[in-house]
Amino acid sequence: MLGVAPRVQCTGLVSQAVEHLVTRPARSGPVVATTRSAVYLATDDPTVPALAVVTSDAVQVPNAIVLATRAVHRPFRGVGSPASALVGDGSIELGPLTVTMGSSWAPPRPTIRHAQHAAGRAEELGRLVSRCAVPPSPEMARPLTDLAAGLRAVDRHRVSAASHALIGLGPGLTPSGDDVLSGALVTGSAFGCRAPRLRVAAEAITGAAETALGRTPLVSAALLRHAARGECIAELAALLAALDEGAPLDGPLAALLAVGHHSGSDLARGVAIVLAAANRLGPARPADIGTGCQEETSFVGTA
Amino acid sequence: MSVRNVVHENLYFDSVALMRVAASLDDRPGIEAVSLVMATDANRDVLSDAGLLTDEGRAAGPNDLIVAVRGNEAALVEALSDADAALSQPWSPTDGTASPSHAASPRRLVGAPEGANLALISTPGRYAAAEALKALRHGMHVFIFSDNVPVQQEVMLKQEAHQRGLLVMGADCGTTILNGLPLGFANAVRRGDVGLIGASGTGLQQISTLLDSMGVGISQLIGVGSHDLSAEVGGLSMLTALDALAEDPSTNVIVLVSKPPAPAVAGEVLARAAAAGKSVVVSFLGSDVRAPAPQVVVASDLREAARAAARLSLGADVPAVEAPDLSPLVDTLPGRWLRALYAGGTFAYEAELLLRPVLGAISSRVERYAPGRVPRLPDSHLVLDLGDDVFTSGRPHPMIDPATRIEFLRAAVRDPASAVVVVDIVIGHGAAEDPAGALAPVIAEAAGSPTAPLVLAFVVGTGHDPQNLGEQEQLLRDAGAVVVDDSTTAAEVAGDVLTKIGATR
Numbered sequence: 001m002l003g004v005a006p007r008v009q010c011t012g013l014v015s016q017a018v019e020h021l022v023t024r025p026a027r028s029g030p031v032v033a034t035t036r037s038a039v040y041l042a043t044d045d046p047t048v049p050a051l052a053v054v055t056s057d058a059v060q061v062p063n064a065i066v067l068a069t070r071a072v073h074r075p076f077r078g079v080g081s082p083a084s085a086l087v088g089d090g091s092i093e094l095g096p097l098t099v100t101m102g103s104s105w106a107p108p109r110p111t112i113r114h115a116q117h118a119a120g121r122a123e124e125l126g127r128l129v130s131r132c133a134v135p136p137s138p139e140m141a142r143p144l145t146d147l148a149a150g151l152r153a154v155d156r157h158r159v160s161a162a163s164h165a166l167i168g169l170g171p172g173l174t175p176s177g178d179d180v181l182s183g184a185l186v187t188g189s190a191f192g193c194r195a196p197r198l199r200v201a202a203e204a205i206t207g208a209a210e211t212a213l214g215r216t217p218l219v220s221a222a223l224l225r226h227a228a229r230g231e232c233i234a235e236l237a238a239l240l241a242a243l244d245e246g247a248p249l250d251g252p253l254a255a256l257l258a259v260g261h262h263s264g265s266d267l268a269r270g271v272a273i274v275l276a277a278a279n280r281l282g283p284a285r286p287a288d289i290g291t292g293c294q295e296e297t298s299f300v301g302t303a
Numbered sequence: 304m305s306v307r308n309v310v311h312e313n314l315y316f317d318s319v320a321l322m323r324v325a326a327s328l329d330d331r332p333g334i335e336a337v338s339l340v341m342a343t344d345a346n347r348d349v350l351s352d353a354g355l356l357t358d359e360g361r362a363a364g365p366n367d368l369i370v371a372v373r374g375n376e377a378a379l380v381e382a383l384s385d386a387d388a389a390l391s392q393p394w395s396p397t398d399g400t401a402s403p404s405h406a407a408s409p410r411r412l413v414g415a416p417e418g419a420n421l422a423l424i425s426t427p428g429r430y431a432a433a434e435a436l437k438a439l440r441h442g443m444h445v446f447i448f449s450d451n452v453p454v455q456q457e458v459m460l461k462q463e464a465h466q467r468g469l470l471v472m473g474a475d476c477g478t479t480i481l482n483g484l485p486l487g488f489a490n491a492v493r494r495g496d497v498g499l500i501g502a503s504g505t506g507l508q509q510i511s512t513l514l515d516s517m518g519v520g521i522s523q524l525i526g527v528g529s530h531d532l533s534a535e536v537g538g539l540s541m542l543t544a545l546d547a548l549a550e551d552p553s554t555n556v557i558v559l560v561s562k563p564p565a566p567a568v569a570g571e572v573l574a575r576a577a578a579a580g581k582s583v584v585v586s587f588l589g590s591d592v593r594a595p596a597p598q599v600v601v602a603s604d605l606r607e608a609a610r611a612a613a614r615l616s617l618g619a620d621v622p623a624v625e626a627p628d629l630s631p632l633v634d635t636l637p638g639r640w641l642r643a644l645y646a647g648g649t650f651a652y653e654a655e656l657l658l659r660p661v662l663g664a665i666s667s668r669v670e671r672y673a674p675g676r677v678p679r680l681p682d683s684h685l686v687l688d689l690g691d692d693v694f695t696s697g698r699p700h701p702m703i704d705p706a707t708r709i710e711f712l713r714a715a716v717r718d719p720a721s722a723v724v725v726v727d728i729v730i731g732h733g734a735a736e737d738p739a740g741a742l743a744p745v746i747a748e749a750a751g752s753p754t755a756p757l758v759l760a761f762v763v764g765t766g767h768d769p770q771n772l773g774e775q776e777q778l779l780r781d782a783g784a785v786v787v788d789d790s791t792t793a794a795e796v797a798g799d800v801l802t803k804i805g806a807t808r
Contacts, residue, residue, distance in 0.1 A: 025440075032313060032366060035320070073717050089440060090433030139349045168365060170344025171321060175341060217341045217366050261322045 010075060011102040012065035012092070017231055018043075018051045022065070022101050026088030031200035032218050033173065034079050037071035038064075039094055040219045049050065049213055052224035053092060053099055059259050062107035062231035063222055065092065108237030109230040111244075115194035118243040119278035125243065128253055129272045133265035137170050140177060144269070147184070151201045159201045163208030167217035167224075172244050176266045178212070180219040182206055182227035183270020187237060189230030190240050191274075197281045198274065235259050236267050244273070307379050308350075308360035310342065311368040311390065320366075323400060324389040333378025339386075342367045349436070360681040376584040379725035421694040423486055424473075425449055431474060432456035439463050439471070446486045447473030447528065454535050457647055459526065461539035466797035472542050473528040476503025480511075487526070488702060490731035491767035495520020497612050498554035501546045502531045502561040505647030505729060506586070508763050509790055510558060512731075512772075513609035515765045516788070519616045522554040523547075524786065532564030538572050545572070556615045558608055562652055573599065582615045584608050588649070589656045599671050604653055606791035626792050626799075627785060629757065633803045636722045637754045641665070641684040641801055642715035643725035644708055646701040646738075647763070647790070650727050652792040656688070662805075663797040668693075676723045678714045680721070687711065705741040712742055714750035722804050725799045728789060730764035730775055739775040743782035750783030757800060758784040761793045 014022050021043055032050065033040040037058035040050050052064045055071040069075045079095040086093040090101040112118045136144060143165040150158030163181055170176025188195075188202030200269040206228045226232070239252040257264040307318040321339045328337045338355055340346040342363035350356040355371040363369055364697060372379055399779045404788045422438035424431050428451030435445045439460065447460075452474035464471045471478050472486075490508055492515040502505040504526055511521050525548075541559065548554045557579060562755035564572065569592050576583040577596035584600045585592065586608035587665040594601045600615070602608035613621045641662065645651040651667070659665055671692065672678055687694075689701045689708050708726070715724045728738045735741065739762065749755040760779045764772040777784045787793050 007571035089437045091437065139345075139352075166344065167345065168341070169349070171325075171338075171340050173321075173341065175343060175346065177345065215345075215365060216343050220341075 008075065008097045010067045010069060010097065010099050012018075012053065012067050012099040014065050014101050014104045015051075015063055016104050016106050017226060017229075018065070019101075019104050020066035021045060021048065021051060021087055022092065024088050025091060026091075028084045028086050031079065031083040031085050031094065034076055035173075036074070036076070039076050039079055039085075040093075040222075041087060041092075042218055043087070044089070046213070047225060049225065051087070052219070053094065054104055055218070059233055059235075059263075060105075060107075060249065061223060061233060062226040065101075066105070067099065075282060079161045084159075107231040109224065109235055110149060110190040110237040110240040111192065111234065112190040112194060112240060114244055114246075115191055115278070118191075118240075119275055121183065121243055121249070121280050122272065122275040122279035125249060125253075125275055126272045128249055129265070129268050132253065133257055133268055134262040135175060136262050136266070140166070140170055140180075143169065143177065144180065147180070148273045148276065151184075151198070152271065152280045154197055154200055154281070156200050156204045159204040160208055162245075163205045164211070167208060167212050168220070170262075170266075172260065172262060173217060174220040174223060174260070174263055175216055176217055176225055176262055179266030180262045180270040180273070181209060183236065183273045184221055184228055184231070185224070185227040186232040186267075186269075187240065187271045187274040189228075190244075191278060195278050195281070198278055201277070203258060225267075233259065233267075235264065236271070239268065239271060243271075304371045304373055305376050306355055306357055306371070307377055307459055308355075308357040308363075308387070309370045309381060309383055310359050310363040312363075312371070313366050314368045314390070324386055327389055328372065331374075331378060331382060332381055334372060334374040336371075337382070338371045340369055340371075341365060341658055344368045356699055360808070361688045361727055364645060370800050374593050376711045391776045408483040420444060421446065421481070423448065425541050426476065430451040432460055434470065435460050436463065439467060439469055441594040442467070443470070444470045445472065446479055447471065447472070447476055448487050448527075450475040454530055455701075456538075457530060458536055459534060461531075465539055465543060470525070470547065471528075471540050472526050475530065476526040477527045478524065480521065480680070482704070485521045485732045488729070488731060488733040489771075490515070490763070490765050491530050492524075493518075493520035493651070494522070494764055495616065496522055496555040497558060497616050498522045498542055498548040498551060498556070498561065499558045500527060500548065501525070501559065502527050502564075503588075503649040505727075505763065506560040506588070506649040506653075506782060508729060508731065509605045509647075509649070510560060510586075510612070511607045512765050513606065514613055514616075517554050517609065517613040517617075517621045519613045520549060527776075532561050533570045534565035534568060538568040539773070540565065541572055542575055545575050545579060548766070549581060549783075552788070555581060556612050557581055558586070558612045559583065560586045560588075560605070560608060562649065566774050572777065583614065584611045588653055604657065604704070604791040605649070609789075624792075626787065626796050628802060629785065629796060629800050632757055633800060636717065636757055636800070636804060637724040638720040638756060639801070639804050640680075640718075640720050641686070641723050641725070641797055642680065642711075642716060642718070642756070643686040643794075643797065644711045645688055645725070645727050646690055646708065646729055647727050648688045648690050650790040651686050654725070654797075655686050657791070657794040658684070658798045658801075662803055675710075678711050680711075680714055682720065702729050702738070705735060705738060709741065711744045713748075716745060716756060716758065718756075719754045723800055724756050724758045725793050725797050726758065726784075727762045728760060728762040728775055728779070730762060730770035730772065731768045734770065737770060737775075737778075739770075739778040743778045743784075746779065746784050755783075758782075759787060759793050759797055760784040761787050761789055763790075 038054040057070045092099040108297040143162045146162035166177030209224040242252045343365045422443045423446045425448040431449035525544045586602040
């Protein structure tokens with residue numbers, strides 16, 4: 001039957017990381033991906049190259065506008081790709097769907113306060129990940145080994161080369177390699193000044209992540225950008241919190257591994273690689289001790 | 304063995320869906336290898352190393368999906384066909400009405416009819432500002448029925464409107480009539496030359512209906528929202544509306560009504576009123592403002608405001624309506640307390656204002672109220688605003704849903720300590736279908752009892768309202784209530800009766 005499809009109205013909670021794109025005057029941009037539980041839009045902001053409109057039961061990525069409805073209600077029915085969307089002035093027009101901005105939410109930015117203690121759990125986490133996570137695809141083996149070795153050796157060039165090799169590598173909308181790098185970036189950011197010897201390597205990963213646009217799906221490049229700022233999904237933040245607080249890891253790790261088919265596993269792998277490096281590097285040398293770390297610095301100067 | 308690549312441009316699937324499709328193709332007879340990956344540089348290298356990349360795949364980009372299959376020709380055709388089918392499963396983007404050329408529909412406000420210049424916003428308060436802002440940016444005046452809009456957002460909206468020469472009515476705006484078009488709660492009043500502006504919805508309704516009863520019509524009736532005259536908002540909308548009515552050739556008399564404004568705001572509004580070039584009646588209930596100029600008239604209650612405006616419009620005094628003398632009833636009333644149960648917040652405020660000097664202490668709260676339970680009435684005079692959040696949490700306003708007021712009314716007429724019960728009935732567009740009919744049985748039930756209190760009622764409305772003023776009044780009279788003309792009279796009559804009771808007991 002011919003006719004005009006009815007418009008559907010939803011309210012969405014907007015991530016503060018993308019709020020500025022929704023509140024500024026409206027601009028159109030392409031829909032780059034549509035799945036049952038998410039629609040991804042390209043933006044003209046290179047620091048936030050994509051934003052996601054997701055259902056309440058989808059993974060809440062840091063650039064997400066979260067709808068109150070679940071995927072089973074098919075809110076994105078009729079939203080095509082390619083297509084264009086209009087974003088701004090407090091709403092998003094997606095084909096027949098209008099998403100009005102509700103309140104905002106802050107994407108998690110985990111912090112590790114008890115650096116030495118958390119790093120000391122590297123072996124425990126590594127064991128759990130190798131036992132429970134989806135194994136990496138064979139092509140991942142080499143760059144993963146290089147990344148871990150480069151981090152342990154504080155070898156900026158090796159970390160950089162491994163990171164570049166991992167970008168866009170592997171299956172999935174967010175290729176496995178990108179997810180590993182995201183896990184590593186968020187963990188490095190969580191340690192921050194409490195593990196200064198990781199900083200050089202973390203900068204190398206960030207440098208690689210900044211070249212991801214055009215080398216990996218836009219959606220994945222965008223999530224790498226958020227990871228470089230320390231922003232992540234709640235499941236990853238929960239694992240890092242458990243590491244920090246000395247809490248059992250099984251529960252948070254299981255929740256993380258349930259994200260996507262392999263994304264959770266790869267994120268956990270990235271955490272484990274950085275944690276192992278932090279543990280191996282041990283206490284910071286006096287020369288590494290930077291300034292500006294105002295909070296607890298237990299990882300610095302303790303044996 | 305052959306290798307085929309099918310590239311789906313810009314086709315994304317979550318990993319689980321991709322793995323499901325890959326798994327459905329693997330292990331088939333004649334199929335040697337399958338890979339579904341995004342066509343990134345890294346993945347194309349991997350496919351190339353595995354002998355799974357063709358020219359089609361080589362030309363694909365990182366936002367494209369490659370389905371790469373190696374196997375015998377017959378199995379390949381079938382596998383790729385099945386892959387296409389699997390990628391079109393219900394979770395896929397190709398489902399539904401979308402097509403590759405589908406473009407976003409026009410924004411609703413952009414798609415509004417040519418010349419539309421007003422948006423009515425009625426959403427939960429937290430979402431109202433965003434919608435209102437959109438409307439303002441599309442050049443529309445905005446009426447915000449929603450309450451619970453944060454005051455900072457109201458200020459932001461009104462500043463935006465001011466810059467654009469537009470008017471924001473609200474938030475928490477109950478009533479407006481623009482060019483005869485009623486918005487929210489409004490009465491069917493005659494058209495005329497009096498323009499009303501108010502931060503009090505029921506106050507505006509009372510004055511406009513009294514004017515109607517006096518043969519005076521209105522040009523415009525503009526609600527500005529209950530917080531407009533606060534120090535934070537600064538009367539931005541009242542000032543804008545005042546300027547608009549000052550310019551409006553069909554308006555000769557302007558009426559401003561509100562509970563007490565913030566002092567600085569009152570000063571600014573009065574100064575603007577003095578410069579309006581038209582007669583302005585100011586009724587800031589409970590405020591001690593003075594007229595700054597001869598053309599500004601200060602009225603201390605709603606009835607006086609209506610009479611002053613009518614006098615200015617007609618150029619002649621309006622005959623006063625005699626209030627009923629209820630002195631003979633005083634000895635028959637068992638109790639001594641007032642139970643004033645208002646749906647209109649402004650009426651409750653006005654009643655307290657008029658009666659406190661006469662009766663002394665008046666309670667405006669009840670203890671431990673819970674919906675569905677018999678309310679406990681205090682051992683004192685009581686004036687309640689049953690539209691207050693305390694009573695409307697989880698249920699509609701008493702102008703729409705009488706259930707809460709019926710509970711209080713029943714408790715009041717059965718309480719031997721009650722002497723006078725006052726109820727207001729607000730009719731008109733948006734109000735309940737038969738508000739008097741909902742209360743009448745409770746009034747009638749008590750009327751025969753020797754301990755029944757006096758029930759005083761007034762109906763805010765006109766003969767042209769859907770519920771009909773005369774019919775609603777008659778229902779109340781038939782039930783045994785004494786019906787007076789307006790809120791001010793009701794408070795005065797109640798005060799008179801209770802004063803006499805107090806003097807004799």
